[in-house]
Structure formats: structure tokens, C-alpha cells
Amino acid sequence: AQSVTQPDIHITVSEGASLELRCNYSYGATPYLFWYVQSPGQGLQLLLKYFSGDTLVQGIKGFEAEFKRSQSSFNLRKPSVHWSDAAEYFCAVGALTGGFKTIFGAGTRLFVKA
Amino acid sequence: DGGITQSPKYLFRKEGQNVTLSCEQNLNHDAMYWYRQDPGQGLRLIYYSQIVNDFQKGDIAEGYSVSREKKESFPLTVTSAQKNPTAFYLCASTFTGTHTGELFFGEGSRLTVL
Numbered sequence: 117a118q119s120v121t122q123p124d125i126h127i128t129v130s131e132g133a134s135l136e137l138r139c140n141y142s143y144g145a146t147p148y149l150f151w152y153v154q155s156p157g158q159g160l161q162l163l164l165k166y167f168s169g170d171t172l173v174q175g176i177k178g179f180e181a182e183f184k185r186s187q188s189s190f191n192l193r194k195p196s197v198h199w200s201d202a203a204e205y206f207c208a209v210g211a212l213t214g215g216f217k218t219i220f221g222a223g224t225r226l227f228v229k230a
Numbered sequence: 231d232g233g234i235t236q237s238p239k240y241l242f243r244k245e246g247q248n249v250t251l252s253c254e255q256n257l258n259h260d261a262m263y264w265y266r267q268d269p270g271q272g273l274r275l276i277y278y279s280q281i282v283n284d285f286q287k288g289d290i291a292e293g294y295s296v297s298r299e300k301k302e303s304f305p306l307t308v309t310s311a312q313k314n315p316t317a318f319y320l321c322a323s324t325f326t327g328t329h330t331g332e333l334f335f336g337e338g339s340r341l342t343v344l
Contacts, residue, residue: 120272122272125270148331150331150332150333152333157337157338157340158337158338159234159320159322159335159336159337159338160273160320160322160333160335161335162332162333165331165332206272206273210331215261215278215280215286215326216261216280216324216326216331217275217278217288218263218275218331218333219275220265220272220273220274221272222270222271222272223270223272
């Protein structure tokens with residue numbers, strides 16, 4: 117069965133510093149991979165997605181992620197964090213099993229300090 | 231503007247009562263989903279529907295029921311059989327044709343059992 121692991125429950129970075137959020141997945145075939153962001157009390161918004169092709173994908177708000185098949189990873193990066201990036205980030209894997217389902221990791225909460 | 235509308239945003243319920251959460255979308259999406267969110271556990275899939283008059287159980291369907299009588303609507307009923315219903319509930323939708331899998335989310339409904 118597919119699964120997603122986000123090893124960091126929370127991360128704190130200084131404003132202007134770089135960011136990397138880790139994500140590992142388990143899936144038998146080439147996965148559909150996603151990163152979503154959630155502000156408190158809100159729904160989720162898609163940051164970026166990977167299906168095939170170039171393994172480095174660009175998203176909104178200056179985020180990027182790299183798919184590494186050998187490591188089963190899809191880490192999210194941003195070169196310079198802004199205070200408005202403070203939120204919860206979810207990695208997810210999509211699978212075509214009895215219809216298209218998306219499985220989410222437990223999330224990583226990002227704190228940004230001035 | 232197109233989007234997903236969930237109502238009510240906040241709901242309080244006494245033990246033993248059924249409650250129904252509304253989810254309406256005007257994005258012309260085929261598939262709709264209900265997720266439950268608890269702190270530290272990410273999003274867990276309750277039910278999903280790929281087409282009208284058809285739906286499938288997700289990972290935590292016990293104590294919940296759904297219907298899909300119209301393409302635009304996918305209400306979730308939290309029954310008295312759900313042992314721990316206090317949570318944040320998120321509805322989402324997507325196109326199935328392209329299988330890109332990007333989910334569009336509503337703003338959520340927070341259910342509290344008193």
C-alpha cells in the first residue's frame with residue numbers, strides 16, 4: 117500500500133534562510149507526488165506536483181521540489197523563507213487504485229523567526 | 231468564482247446525534263472526497279466518489295455515510311456510531327479525465343462533540 121512519511125513534525129527557520137522539508141513515499145509504480153500548504157483553519161492549496169519528466173519541479177511562491185526515485189524522496193525547498201511562509205506543509209502521493217486516491221503525510225509545521 | 235463551499239464552518243453536536251456536513255462545488259469536477267484532519271495525523275480519507283450515484287469507502291469510513299445524487303454535491307453524515315467525531319473535516323474535488331490528481335479543497339468544517 118502507498119504511504120507518505122514526513123519525518124519532521126515541525127521546523128523553525130530564520131527569515132531569509134533556506135528551507136528544506138523532507139518527504140519519503142512508498143508506492144509500487146511511478147507515483148503522482150504533490151506538496152500542499154495549509155494556513156491555520158483553512159483548506160489546503162497546491163504548491164507543486166510531479167508526474168513525469170524533469171525531476172526538479174517549480175511551484176508557486178518560489179518553492180521547488182526534487183523527485184529522487186532511488187531514495188523514494190520528494191523534498192520541498194525554498195532558497196529564502198519569508199514570514200508569510202509560516203504554515204503547515206503536506207506531502208502527498210496519488211494512486212490509481214479503485215479510483216484516484218491521494219494519501220497524505222502527517223505534515224510539517226513551519227515556524228519562521230524574525 | 232468557481233470553488234468548493236463547505237458548510238457550516240463550525241458545528242457543535244451532542245453525543246448521540248447525527249450531523250450532516252455540506253460540500254458543494256461549481257468546478258464541474260467528477261470526483262469528490264472527504265478527509266478528516268486531526269493534529270499530528272495529516273489527512274485521512276473517509277469516502278470518495280468518482281461519479282454520480284457511486285462512492286467508495288476510504289481508510290476510516292466507519293461511523294460515516296455519504297451520498298452523491300448530484301455532480302455538484304457530496305454531503306457527509308457523521309453518525310452516532312462514530313466514536314470520536316471531534317475533528318476538522320475537509321472536502322475536495324478533482325477532474326478524473328486527465329488523472330493529474332490535483333485536489334481543490336474547501337475551507338473545512340470543524341465539528342465539536344460536547
